[in-house]
Amino acid sequence: MSGYLDGMAVILALNVILAYAVFLPVATGQLNLGGAAFQAVGAYAAAYISTQYGAPLPVILAVSASVSGLIAFVLALSILRTKGVYLVLATFAFAQFVSGVIINVDALGGALGMTVPEHVGGGPIIVIAGVVLVGVMLLMQTRFGLAMRATHDDDTVAELMGIGVRRTRVAAFTLGGVLAGIAGGLYAFYFNFVEVQTFDSLSSIYLLLFVLLGGTQTVWGPLIGAAFFTIVPELFRYVVANMGGASAGQLDTSWRFIILGIITVVMMVARPEGVVTRTGLGRLLGNRRAAPREA
Amino acid sequence: MDAAVVLALRNVTKAFSGLKVVTDVSFDVREGQRTALIGPNGAGKTTVFNLISGAYSADRGAILLQGTDIAAKRPGERTVMGLARSFQNIRLMPHLSVVENVMVGQHARTRGMMDLLTPLWLKRNRAWRDEAESQLRAFGLGTYPNEVTANLPYGIRKKIEVVRALMSHPKVLLLDEPAAGLNTRETGDLKDFLMGVAEHGVTLLIVEHDMSLVRSLCEHTIVLNFGLKIYDGPTASVQEDPAVLEAYLGPRHNAA
Numbered sequence: 001m002s003g004y005l006d007g008m009a010v011i012l013a014l015n016v017i018l019a020y021a022v023f024l025p026v027a028t029g030q031l032n033l034g035g036a037a038f039q040a041v042g043a044y045a046a047a048y049i050s051t052q053y054g055a056p057l058p059v060i061l062a063v064s065a066s067v068s069g070l071i072a073f074v075l076a077l078s079i080l081r082t083k084g085v086y087l088v089l090a091t092f093a094f095a096q097f098v099s100g101v102i103i104n105v106d107a108l109g110g111a112l113g114m115t116v117p118e119h120v121g122g123g124p125i126i127v128i129a130g131v132v133l134v135g136v137m138l139l140m141q142t143r144f145g146l147a148m149r150a151t152h153d154d155d156t157v158a159e160l161m162g163i164g165v166r167r168t169r170v171a172a173f174t175l176g177g178v179l180a181g182i183a184g185g186l187y188a189f190y191f192n193f194v195e196v197q198t199f200d201s202l203s204s205i206y207l208l209l210f211v212l213l214g215g216t217q218t219v220w221g222p223l224i225g226a227a228f229f230t231i232v233p234e235l236f237r238y239v240v241a242n243m244g245g246a247s248a249g250q251l252d253t254s255w256r257f258i259i260l261g262i263i264t265v266v267m268m269v270a271r272p273e274g275v276v277t278r279t280g281l282g283r284l285l286g287n288r289r290a291a292p293r294e295a
Numbered sequence: 296m297d298a299a300v301v302l303a304l305r306n307v308t309k310a311f312s313g314l315k316v317v318t319d320v321s322f323d324v325r326e327g328q329r330t331a332l333i334g335p336n337g338a339g340k341t342t343v344f345n346l347i348s349g350a351y352s353a354d355r356g357a358i359l360l361q362g363t364d365i366a367a368k369r370p371g372e373r374t375v376m377g378l379a380r381s382f383q384n385i386r387l388m389p390h391l392s393v394v395e396n397v398m399v400g401q402h403a404r405t406r407g408m409m410d411l412l413t414p415l416w417l418k419r420n421r422a423w424r425d426e427a428e429s430q431l432r433a434f435g436l437g438t439y440p441n442e443v444t445a446n447l448p449y450g451i452r453k454k455i456e457v458v459r460a461l462m463s464h465p466k467v468l469l470l471d472e473p474a475a476g477l478n479t480r481e482t483g484d485l486k487d488f489l490m491g492v493a494e495h496g497v498t499l500l501i502v503e504h505d506m507s508l509v510r511s512l513c514e515h516t517i518v519l520n521f522g523l524k525i526y527d528g529p530t531a532s533v534q535e536d537p538a539v540l541e542a543y544l545g546p547r548h549n550a551a
Contacts, residue, residue: 141414141421143398143405146391150399153388160348161369162382162403162463217390278390278443 010122010190013129014183019210019222020136021179024172026216027140029152030080031088035207037095038177040199041068044101044185047114047194057189064185065178068129072177076170087159095204102196113195120189128186132179133223140219148172213267215274224276233260298326299531301498302347302467307313307356309346318522319356323444324467329499330503331509331530334519335542340502341383343519344471348380349373361466374403378521379465381456383472389445393436393455396444397427434458450481454488467498474505486512
């Protein structure tokens with residue numbers, strides 16, 4: 001049971017890092033539906049380096065993050081010209097491209113995957129997730145963070161105000177690639193095995209859902225979203241299994257995904273801007289209530 | 296008596312798919328003056344604004360800001376050089392608080408990575424927020440610093456947009472129909488507000504339909520009609536000008 005909880009904590013930590021990887025571009029108004037692909041790049045880079053060359057773990061991790069970040073940078077330069085649904089499709093296409101390359105390159109194990117000799121325990125992963133969380137929070141409190149949010153709200157006016165909109169977007173997308181690469185590397189070291197199916201489009205969709213349902217307006221949204229989508233399905237696994245045992249014994253645990261789906265739809269209807277919004281957070285903290293309004 | 300020319304247009308022309316919207320327009324805006332740009336609907340006023348601020352690029356002609364031709368500069372560069380504008384339909388960032396919106400206006404004055412990548416609550420950065428809040432207070436908007444702008448009344452948001460534009464420390468401020476959508480009381484309020492802005496040494500160029508605001512605020516008026524300049528002189532005599540009367544009321548009135 002303790003092993004199960006440890007495993008859950010690591011998955012949560014990885015999901016938090018990945019949620020922030022997707023949050024950074026989304027915070028500038030760029031939806032990224034290729035989050036898992038950047039994770040795959042980081043994971044395979046880590047797996048390849050540790051099997052072929054071997055190096056201290058932090059070095060491998062830094063290289064994995066750099067490779068993923070570099071690819072994000074090059075991709076951002078070319079696809080951030082597209083907007084809205086076209087950008088989503090471009091990131092999605094990129095994810096398909098990454099899967100295709102991994103499956104067809106023998107050095108990366110193809111469809112069989114790769115075993116990873118190095119191992120890292122849960123503790124360091126949770127610490128790194130904490131560092132990422134604090135780092136992104138600090139970043140969002142800088143003028144660069146303000147520029148990101150301004151770009152998200154109105155890129156024309158942001159440009160007029162002297163903000164380098166394109167530079168801001170490329171930087172945020174690249175930084176997201178770096179974070180996803182770190183999460184990928186950590187994944188490879190923790191599970192000691194990578195296979196391309198892990199980083200499929202469903203994973204990318206989940207990562208985007210963490211952010212969109214958690215809320216993109218504040219830095220807390222991705223954390224809440226990642227925690228919700230990591231913990232709640234597991235809770236349901238437990239609840240549904242017990243319910244099934246009590247009645248007919250027929251209820252499959254996969255029912256939990258139906259419940260999760262319903263909750264997701266309800267959340268989207270009830271809170272289209274995400275669970276955590278700025279006004280909502282302000283009201284919750286009770287500070288500086290809404291100023292008196294004129295008619 | 297004449298103050299220095301701070302903004303000048305020289306034979307500026309702009310066509311959209313062959314249709315000339317602005318034709319050979321030239322005018323001077325003098326330092327410290329409050330100038331109105333008026334004209335019937337479709338006269339090209341907002342196009343001229345977009346050409347000056349850089350939203351559109353001119354087909355021909357020069358736009359001189361303090362003697363430097365800015366016609367080929369990007370909008371952000373023009374802001375850094377001393378130009379600022381507001382929009383006809385308010386363009387505040389809806390998810391940013393009032394003070395954050397105003398701080399976005401300071402971006403043109405940031406220098407280097409340290410300004411961008413250090414948290415704004417650090418001591419070295421505290422002055423930014425202090426300045427934004429004191430500017431808001433100076434213009435009677437001190438009550439709202441942390442409110443998200445989407446929740447605020449229209450007239451307040453209009454003023455916040457002007458304060459944001461002022462934060463780049465512009466030489467010239469372009470205001471696109473500041474009184475649109477305001478009632479008489481709010482318009483009077485806005486006039487006092489803009490007088491206050493002008494007293495801070497900012498040159499104003501205003502597109503406006505509300506002639507009472509133009510008369511009470513602007514000493515100088517430029518009139519456009521079908522993309523051509525038809526009047527450039529004191530506001531006091533604009534309504535006696537035959538060409539202006541004809542543009543607004545038709546040729547019959549002029550003959551009568």
